[in-house]
Amino acid sequence: MTTSAKPIEVRGRRLSAQDHPIVCTPLTGRSLNALRAELATIIPKAPDLLEWRLDFFNDIADTGLVLAAAALVRDLAGSVPVILTRRSIQEGGEPIPLDENQVVELLAVLCASGHIDLVDYELCQPQQHRRRMRAVSQAHGVALIASYHDFHRTPSTAAMLDILVRAERDGADVAKLAVMPQVPGDVLHLLEAGLLASTVLRIPLITMSMGALGAISRVCGVRYGSSVTFAAGARASAPGQMSIEALRAAMAALDGARPFLGHG
Amino acid sequence: MTTSAKPIEVRGRRLSAQDHPIVCTPLTGRSLNALRAELATIIPKAPDLLEWRLDFFNDIADTGLVLAAAALVRDLAGSVPVILTRRSIQEGGEPIPLDENQVVELLAVLCASGHIDLVDYELCQPQQHRRRMRAVSQAHGVALIASYHDFHRTPSTAAMLDILVRAERDGADVAKLAVMPQVPGDVLHLLEAGLLASTVLRIPLITMSMGALGAISRVCGVRYGSSVTFAAGARASAPGQMSIEALRAAMAALDGARPFLGHG
Numbered sequence: 001m002t003t004s005a006k007p008i009e010v011r012g013r014r015l016s017a018q019d020h021p022i023v024c025t026p027l028t029g030r031s032l033n034a035l036r037a038e039l040a041t042i043i044p045k046a047p048d049l050l051e052w053r054l055d056f057f058n059d060i061a062d063t064g065l066v067l068a069a070a071a072l073v074r075d076l077a078g079s080v081p082v083i084l085t086r087r088s089i090q091e092g093g094e095p096i097p098l099d100e101n102q103v104v105e106l107l108a109v110l111c112a113s114g115h116i117d118l119v120d121y122e123l124c125q126p127q128q129h130r131r132r133m134r135a136v137s138q139a140h141g142v143a144l145i146a147s148y149h150d151f152h153r154t155p156s157t158a159a160m161l162d163i164l165v166r167a168e169r170d171g172a173d174v175a176k177l178a179v180m181p182q183v184p185g186d187v188l189h190l191l192e193a194g195l196l197a198s199t200v201l202r203i204p205l206i207t208m209s210m211g212a213l214g215a216i217s218r219v220c221g222v223r224y225g226s227s228v229t230f231a232a233g234a235r236a237s238a239p240g241q242m243s244i245e246a247l248r249a250a251m252a253a254l255d256g257a258r259p260f261l262g263h264g
Numbered sequence: 265m266t267t268s269a270k271p272i273e274v275r276g277r278r279l280s281a282q283d284h285p286i287v288c289t290p291l292t293g294r295s296l297n298a299l300r301a302e303l304a305t306i307i308p309k310a311p312d313l314l315e316w317r318l319d320f321f322n323d324i325a326d327t328g329l330v331l332a333a334a335a336l337v338r339d340l341a342g343s344v345p346v347i348l349t350r351r352s353i354q355e356g357g358e359p360i361p362l363d364e365n366q367v368v369e370l371l372a373v374l375c376a377s378g379h380i381d382l383v384d385y386e387l388c389q390p391q392q393h394r395r396r397m398r399a400v401s402q403a404h405g406v407a408l409i410a411s412y413h414d415f416h417r418t419p420s421t422a423a424m425l426d427i428l429v430r431a432e433r434d435g436a437d438v439a440k441l442a443v444m445p446q447v448p449g450d451v452l453h454l455l456e457a458g459l460l461a462s463t464v465l466r467i468p469l470i471t472m473s474m475g476a477l478g479a480i481s482r483v484c485g486v487r488y489g490s491s492v493t494f495a496a497g498a499r500a501s502a503p504g505q506m507s508i509e510a511l512r513a514a515m516a517a518l519d520g521a522r523p524f525l526g527h528g
Contacts, residue, residue: 184268185456188452188459211521212518216518220480242520253483254476254479254514257482
């Protein structure tokens with residue numbers, strides 16, 4: 001397969017996106033018990049990565065319980081690397097009772113805990129917080145994903161390329177861009193921007209066009225520079241996310257497209 | 265689903281490409297017996313259209329046998345409409361012992377036979393032959409598909425749009441464009457050209473990007489103006505053609521991408 005998707009380095013291990021994208025499955029449990037049940041469902045489906053969505057966790061204001069949840073996720077995830085993500089409301093996340101200073105302190109504690117491998121922090125957050133997340137994640141060997149989400153529209157190809165370039169300039173280890181198409185052409189523009197960015201940037205990318213219209217980008221994105229695709233193990237965390245089973249079925253169907261017996 | 269793909273009119277029936285593309289399966293049998301066996305395999309898979317590839321038929325020079333084959337295909341196809349296609353060598357077809365005048369006479373006899381519903385004729389053929397095919401097909405109520413194939417490369421978006429516009433100006437009822445991508449961006453350009461053409465043209469389109477790289481266009485093409493997708497029932501007739509089963513699996517997987525329970 002032709003791919004411009006780069007491998008992702010996680011604590012010295014390389015997650016390769018050569019033939020297929022790295023499949024990442026979100027954890028959206030609201031309690032320790034819910035996370036335990038979710039992991040029991042998801043781990044047998046063998047995702048390559050897990051994304052723990054901290055904004056779904058009810059007791060996010062109790063650092064002790066958050067650390068207990070992180071230890072639980074780490075334990076049950078086994079060798080599967082874990083992304084820690086607090087998605088803000090403005091980028092599609094759940095409401096939480098913490099201000100941004102408290103969020104950054106909590107993420108810093110979790111980076112130091114040894115329980116997580118990558119941390120997602122949004123490009124739209126203030127520069128002092130982004131700098132702190134860069135320093136803290138680096139100090140603890142945690143890879144930093146700089147992310148940008150637009151749940152309403154798809155920026156121009158140039159604007160999307162610019163967002164990905166800014167993520168690299170910001171010092172991120174991985175740049176993530178998720179946008180919503182309004183018309184079919186928007187999906188093409190996201191894929192084009194990913195292709196351009198994968199040529200000019202050194203860091204791996206995670207790009208996707210959301211919703212039903214963009215779902216195709218979750219299947220073919222690896223050919224357009226995207227190293228990771230998100231698929232639901234138990235429940236979707238974003239519009240257009242397929243189940244792991246459906247994603248693998250679509251990828252297998254396309255893999256079957258190779259042989260040509262026309263002149264045989 | 266957002267689709268700009270138009271329905272195809274076949275002898276007063278409308279084949280709709282609303283939710284899903286019209287699935288067309290090629291027949292490549294070299295003899296009456298081979299065609300009979302092929303149809304026995306394919307018809308239970310319920311394709312929406314059949315494309316009888318006349319250039320594969322060993323006895324193409326024997327008009328009596330060709331008419332017998334056409335009657336057999338018509339009989340076993342039941343209510344499934346049949347496209348008659350002689351693909352030339354320069355556009356990816358099989359070698360045949362007829363010159364272009366003989367081909368056109370044979371296609372004319374078959375249009376008059378009542379056994380076929382659509383006829384494919386290439387845009388690259390001389391104008392006098394294209395005119396004759398337009399007149400003969402119209403006289404017998406057979407829909408004319410003007411086709412263009414490039415098995416080596418993908419023209420520019422503008423050049424592809426121009427090909428589709430020329431097909432309509434030529435009087436075709438359907439315009440078909442199949443091109444080979446060399447890089448992932450070529451697939452985006454084919455889809456973009458289809459989207460543009462579906463906006464400016466009144467006739468339905470059949471567009472595809474071939475090979476493994478282009479296979480995704482066979483799944484999502486209906487959103488980019490293409491009314492028909494080709495899938496193999498017994499054996500592929502072009503590179504990148506999936507089996508009917510694989511195509512349907514991929515379409516079903518993408519259909520599963522709709523629900524979003526993220527804030528539930």
